[in-house]
Amino acid sequence: MAGNLNExxxxxxxTSLFYANSTMVGQRLMANTTISRFSTxxxxxxxxxxxxxxxxxxxxxxxxxxxAIINSFYAPTKESLTETLSxxxxxxxxxxxxxxxxxxxxxxxxxxxxxxxFFHYFRYLTxxxxxxxxxxxxxxxxxFVVIHHHTENTLTYFVIKx
Amino acid sequence: xxxxxxLNDLVNNSNVVAVKESGDRASARLFLNPSRDEVLKPLHQWxxxxxxxxxxxxxxxxxLPSTCSDSVQRNFPEYFTFLTNxxxxxxxxxxxxxxxxxxxxxxxxxxxxxxxxxxx
Numbered sequence: 001m002a003g004n005l006n007e008x009x010x011x012x013x014x015t016s017l018f019y020a021n022s023t024m025v026g027q028r029l030m031a032n033t034t035i036s037r038f039s040t041x042x043x044x045x046x047x048x049x050x051x052x053x054x055x056x057x058x059x060x061x062x063x064x065x066x067x068a069i070i071n072s073f074y075a076p077t078k079e080s081l082t083e084t085l086s087x088x089x090x091x092x093x094x095x096x097x098x099x100x101x102x103x104x105x106x107x108x109x110x111x112x113x114x115x116x117x118f119f120h121y122f123r124y125l126t127x128x129x130x131x132x133x134x135x136x137x138x139x140x141x142x143x144f145v146v147i148h149h150h151t152e153n154t155l156t157y158f159v160i161k162x
Numbered sequence: 163x164x165x166x167x168x169l170n171d172l173v174n175n176s177n178v179v180a181v182k183e184s185g186d187r188a189s190a191r192l193f194l195n196p197s198r199d200e201v202l203k204p205l206h207q208w209x210x211x212x213x214x215x216x217x218x219x220x221x222x223x224x225x226l227p228s229t230c231s232d233s234v235q236r237n238f239p240e241y242f243t244f245l246t247n248x249x250x251x252x253x254x255x256x257x258x259x260x261x262x263x264x265x266x267x268x269x270x271x272x273x274x275x276x277x278x279x280x281x282x
Contacts, residue, residue, distance in 0.1 A: 046198045047205070049263040049282060055202065056209050113206030 060111040066104055067125045073102050074136055081140060088159065096147060096158035100137075103154045118153045130155055179231045186224050187245045193222035193275075194246070194256055201261075208279055216267050218276035220257075226273060238272055250275065 081099075088097045106121035116124055123129055130148050137146040137157055145160040204219040211217075222242070229235050236244055243249050250268070257266055257277050269276040 044259070045262050046196065046260045047201060047264075052202075052205050052209075056206060059206070109202055109206055111206060112210045113203040115203075 055109075056111060059107045059109060062107050063111055063125060066121075069102065069104070070122070070126055073100070074133055076100065076140070085141065085159070093161045095160045097160075098156050099159045101154060101156035105153050118155075119150065122155070133157075176231060179227055179229070182227055183231055183245065186241075189224065190222060190242060190245045193220070194248075194253065196220050196260065196277075205279065213281050215280045216269060216278045217280070218269060218278050220277040221274055222276075223274040238275065239270070242275065253277075 084099045088094070088099065091097075104118060104121070106116050106118055109115055110121065110124060112124075114124075119130070130150055134146045134148060134157070137159075138144065141159065143162070145162055146157055147160060148155060148157045150156070201219050204217075208214070208217040208219065224238070224241065226236065226238060226241055230241070230244060232244075234244075239250060246252075250270070253275065254266075254268060261277075261279075263282075265280040265282050267278045267280055269278050
């Protein structure tokens with residue numbers, strides 16, 4: 001905390017110093033139009049170590065949380081799966097029937113500095129594609145076929161009665 | 163009427179050189195004013211790869227013309243100054259302000275100049 005405060009104060013001092021200097025630069029600019037094209041007026045600190053650390057930590061934490069959500073998603077309890085499939089059965093086995101889905105918004109930037117869409121973010125977190133998990137569900141309910149569909153940020157698995 | 167136009171003729175054409183310099187000048191201007199979003203990506207990569215020393219986060223890379231529009235041959239630092247009227251020391255003082263809390267270093271090659279970060 002104290003470190004962040006010191007850092008912020010240092011950044012403010014640097015910024016103030018810069019603005020003080022920029023006046024001088026501005027005076028020089030008036031006499032030299034070529035230089036003015038590359039003016040550095042109004043270029044304060046764009047990022048501090050503290051800000052970077054915070055942004056990185058938030059992105060890293062989100063990835064950990066999203067990874068945990070995905071792991072729990074692919075390990076449904078027998079009770080929850082039975083309940084969902086029972087509802088399907090009571091409806092007369094309409095095909096295909098959505099039995100589970102989740103929504104996830106990728107961070108602006110992953111912790112490795114890459115911006116990813118939902119599909120690639122999922123693969124980045126799990127090392128697998130959506131369809132690789134069809135078999136995971138099929139193993140939990142032998143005799144049924146599982147397919148999936150994804151939109152911009154939602155993944156849905158459907159069960160089909162052959 | 164018979165004539166030939168060679169690749170060298172085209173490359174050394176004054177209009178071609180002027181257009182290239184204009185593009186390079188724009189690149190140099192962008193280099194002097196990096197955006198926050200632009201550097202966040204390499205900085206994330208720097209952290210995730212172990213925060214090594216001299217990690218480039220912002221680079222200006224230009225292909226040097228054989229001769230500039232004023233018919234002078236220049237190396238990279240000279241070409242940068244020709245384009246911007248600034249030397250490397252200006253880049254360093256500018257980046258020191260923009261990244262005041264970072265431990266910066268600079269990497270110069272025959273065709274590029276990079277701003278690098280180091281562990282504090």
